[in-house]
Amino acid sequence: MRDSFDIKKWIENPDELLLIAGPCSVESKEQFFDVATKLSELQEVKILRGGIWKPRTRPNGFEGIGEEGLKWMREISDETNLPFMTEVATPEHAELALKYGVDALWIGARTTANPFSMQQLADALQGVDIPVFVKNPIAPDLKLWIGAFERLASSGLTHLVAIHRGFQDTNAAPYRNNPRWEIPIELHRKNPNIPIITDISHICGCREILKSTAQKALDLATNGLMIESHCEPEMALTDADQQITPDDLKSMIDNLVIHKTKSNNADFLLQELRSQIDNIDEELLQLLARRSDISSKIGVIKKENNLAVLQLDRWNSILSNHIEKGKLLGLNEALVKEIFEAIHKDSIDRQL
Ligand code: PEP
Numbered sequence: 427m428r429d430s431f432d433i434k435k436w437i438e439n440p441d442e443l444l445l446i447a448g449p450c451s452v453e454s455k456e457q458f459f460d461v462a463t464k465l466s467e468l469q470e471v472k473i474l475r476g477g478i479w480k481p482r483t484r485p486n487g488f489e490g491i492g493e494e495g496l497k498w499m500r501e502i503s504d505e506t507n508l509p510f511m512t513e514v515a516t517p518e519h520a521e522l523a524l525k526y527g528v529d530a531l532w533i534g535a536r537t538t539a540n541p542f543s544m545q546q547l548a549d550a551l552q553g554v555d556i557p558v559f560v561k562n563p564i565a566p567d568l569k570l571w572i573g574a575f576e577r578l579a580s581s582g583l584t585h586l587v588a589i590h591r592g593f594q595d596t597n598a599a600p601y602r603n604n605p606r607w608e609i610p611i612e613l614h615r616k617n618p619n620i621p622i623i624t625d626i627s628h629i630c631g632c633r634e635i636l637k638s639t640a641q642k643a644l645d646l647a648t649n650g651l652m653i654e655s656h657c658e659p660e661m662a663l664t665d666a667d668q669q670i671t672p673d674d675l676k677s678m679i680d681n682l683v684i685h686k687t688k689s690n691n692a693d694f695l696l697q698e699l700r701s702q703i704d705n706i707d708e709e710l711l712q713l714l715a716r717r718s719d720i721s722s723k724i725g726v727i728k729k730e731n732n733l734a735v736l737q738l739d740r741w742n743s744i745l746s747n748h749i750e751k752g753k754l755l756g757l758n759e760a761l762v763k764e765i766f767e768a769i770h771k772d773s774i775d776r777q778l
């Protein structure tokens with residue numbers, strides 16, 4: 427039997443990394459017992475997850491096993507002493523989950539995005555003393571995410587946690603959902619008392635980049651990870667591409683560099699700021715690559731239409747515009763000039 431784990435205590439003092447694992451969906455008793463038993467043998471896993479009602483983009487997919495699955499969750503949780511949590515989207519879901527003594531609830535990205543649903547849930551949970559984990563809304567809207575916490579807090583809920591699962595974006599590649607790390611970092615800055623869990627499975631959408639994404643989250647001082655796990659990932663009824671077996675989960679955890687906790691030291695601040703710089707640099711590189719692509723396309727059009735590569739008027743106006751804008755942003759004129767001259771030179775070379 428495992429030692430018991432107190433979720434509320436962890437939320438009050440989230441020093442150790444919290445690992446939440448379990449299948450995307452509870453599919454059948456056998457599937458769930460298999461994976462839950464395996465996961466319960468990993469001491470690092472502290473909470474078992476499983477979707478009972480599945481929000482599907484289109485109808486007729488597997489929409490979840492419903493109430494019966496809660497019985498299985500309760501049963502295996504009692505057997506293994508592993509706390510369990512599930513997603514609730516309506517007051518009825520919440521009522522049923524509470525009936526089976528769920529240890530924590532999570533609110534999915536589609537629900538957080540809807541203030542009406544959030545308010546209904548907050549009303550239904552009025553006076554209930556249960557930890558609630560709130561996923562970020564689908565769109566990169568920090569206010570909506572904060573609003574969800576405010577609604578729950580107004581209902582008297584005091585144990586709240588954020589789950590960062592990335593944001594829908596047509597430019598998300600290689601991720602399924604663009605992590606936009608700066609958004610959870612800003613949430614942390616504004617609400618330092620809300621721990622943040624990184625749901626690498628829904629950020630990645632595929633197995634290949636799970637580990638590097640987990641490491642990145644750890645480098646950014648995440649408080650925990652949520653990872654979807656299934657004994658036969660390819661056969662999973664939902665999110666088959668992103669789930670991993672409990673064995674693979676174990677070897678992934680063993681290979682992660684888990685940093686010392688962030689209690690009261692400059693190290694943590696430095697680490698967070700350096701990681702922000704790394705992220706910004708990565709974005710700069712991606713932007714430069716996109717700019718170069720467009721510049722090459724312009725080069726082709728110029729060639730086909732027999733136009734000169736260097737269009738001095740346009741270049742002069744671009745440069746002075748950027749310098750002006752840079753000044754407004756507090757940037758040094760010489761720096762802006764030097765950067766854009768280098769970019770322009772490369773662009774000309776490419777077009778030639
Ligand atoms: C899930 O956790 O399985 C899920 C549906 O996640 P999200 O709300 O982040 O899409």
Ligand code: MN
Pocket residue numbers: 450451654664665
């Ligand atoms: Mn899922």
